[in-house]
Amino acid sequence: MSEKAKLTIGDQSWEFDTFVGSEGEKAIDTRKLRSTTGYIAYDDGYGNTGSCKSEISFIDGEKGILRHRGYPVEQLAEKAGFLETAYLIIYGELPTRAQATKFRRLVHDNTEIHVGIESHFDGFPPNSHPMAILAALINSLGCYYPELATNNRQQDLENFDTAAPFLISKVRTLAAMAYRTEMGMPFVYPDPNLLYSQNFLHMMFSTPYQKYEASETITRALDLFLLLHADHEQNCSTSTVRMVASGGANLFASVSAGVSALWGPLHGGANTAVIKMLQAIHKDGDDGTRFIEAAKRKEARLMGFGHRVYKSFDPRAKILGEVCVKVLDELKQEDPLLDIARRLEQAALEDSYFIERNLYPNVDFYSGILLKAIGIPVDMFTVMFAIGRMPGWIANWREIANVKDGRIHRPRQIYTGPGPRDFIPFDER
Numbered sequence: 001m002s003e004k005a006k007l008t009i010g011d012q013s014w015e016f017d018t019f020v021g022s023e024g025e026k027a028i029d030t031r032k033l034r035s036t037t038g039y040i041a042y043d044d045g046y047g048n049t050g051s052c053k054s055e056i057s058f059i060d061g062e063k064g065i066l067r068h069r070g071y072p073v074e075q076l077a078e079k080a081g082f083l084e085t086a087y088l089i090i091y092g093e094l095p096t097r098a099q100a101t102k103f104r105r106l107v108h109d110n111t112e113i114h115v116g117i118e119s120h121f122d123g124f125p126p127n128s129h130p131m132a133i134l135a136a137l138i139n140s141l142g143c144y145y146p147e148l149a150t151n152n153r154q155q156d157l158e159n160f161d162t163a164a165p166f167l168i169s170k171v172r173t174l175a176a177m178a179y180r181t182e183m184g185m186p187f188v189y190p191d192p193n194l195l196y197s198q199n200f201l202h203m204m205f206s207t208p209y210q211k212y213e214a215s216e217t218i219t220r221a222l223d224l225f226l227l228l229h230a231d232h233e234q235n236c237s238t239s240t241v242r243m244v245a246s247g248g249a250n251l252f253a254s255v256s257a258g259v260s261a262l263w264g265p266l267h268g269g270a271n272t273a274v275i276k277m278l279q280a281i282h283k284d285g286d287d288g289t290r291f292i293e294a295a296k297r298k299e300a301r302l303m304g305f306g307h308r309v310y311k312s313f314d315p316r317a318k319i320l321g322e323v324c325v326k327v328l329d330e331l332k333q334e335d336p337l338l339d340i341a342r343r344l345e346q347a348a349l350e351d352s353y354f355i356e357r358n359l360y361p362n363v364d365f366y367s368g369i370l371l372k373a374i375g376i377p378v379d380m381f382t383v384m385f386a387i388g389r390m391p392g393w394i395a396n397w398r399e400i401a402n403v404k405d406g407r408i409h410r411p412r413q414i415y416t417g418p419g420p421r422d423f424i425p426f427d428e429r
């Protein structure tokens, strides 16, 4: 028998079941709250609301823990690659050698884009943001492969094993094409002999005269960046994917909504915002001190700091911070922005404003510096995040699609607008 939670309002009381997740997370089952009490739970921003049960990723924000399917992200970062981690996140187990080879082959076999999609790029004006292009074209892909995007749940699930590696591959090709479009440069076709990250860099930076060859350190750093973004529980974009999927939408439509949700500066757009913030601080001749004071007066926000869930440290930030230094060392680059970032981090970690509010660097704090060092332009930072997050979105789509008798996601609201009014004709307004 589970413990009961008792709710008392006035002289009436109700009992609700409670339950505990596999890592001891406690929940009150409020599914019958409104029908039994007439009240809804008001939880602006959903900070106290469990929207689903999930077996994919676990975060303990107080302890700085992130695990995918039980495996700590630190172990995956050290011992696995992006595609292996993607398989784990999507299918629940680390792949055997044979499964890994097959998955990798499916990804490699799907690198090319239907030639019809190429013409879509002509419709975007110069300087179109690659996130807008990516969201639009991922959804459009479904039109070219209708058998993978039927909106018939049974059929979409039957084709899932084809669609998952297909999307992981295509998002990378589309991302590179979006960049080339923004730059007004011709597309570079993928090279199936290259590793996932190498192939991306090749499609981004090769020219008709010179093939871009990424060093092992850069290839591994990019792979690690993608791995560290692969899934992160019920964040804004993943919840969006689940929300869209709950209505029965196909995988392509659902993950395309995830791309749009990711774009915002408080979510995936934060890595871009961090670099812009560091550049502005540098330009102002500030060493970070003035900016920190402005953040404390709420006149500025220290981008890349703070997290809805992590309240001690973000384990991904720790790993990326170290990789960042390695890459800059290999490239013999000295980036003044890294010095400013370090000073900001140090100052914020010692300042009571940040300590009291549990504000620590998040994954985006160093990722921008890393991507900049690799040569990825700022506009592409959030796109890079989207490539990395694709396995998480796919896994969450699959999880919700497999819920028997799953209900459409449909939150309630508390209406605070005007009461009923009589319509006023134009000439009386």
Ligand code: ACO
Residues within 6 Å of the ligand: 265, 266, 267, 268, 270, 295, 296, 298, 300, 301, 302, 303, 304, 305, 306, 307, 308, 309, 357, 359, 362, 363, 364
């Ligand atoms: N700089 C300065 N103050 C901050 C910051 C920050 N980065 N983040 C939060 N605060 C302050 C708030 O002003 C608030 O102060 P108050 O208690 O005096 O009012 C307090 O800390 C709590 O902040 P909330 O906004 O309630 O925190 P919330 O959980 O809603 O927001 C968020 C989390 C959006 C990540 C926020 O910390 C933020 O805006 N950070 C900067 C943007 C960023 O880096 N986003 C990336 C998140 S990670 C990701 O999506 C991959």
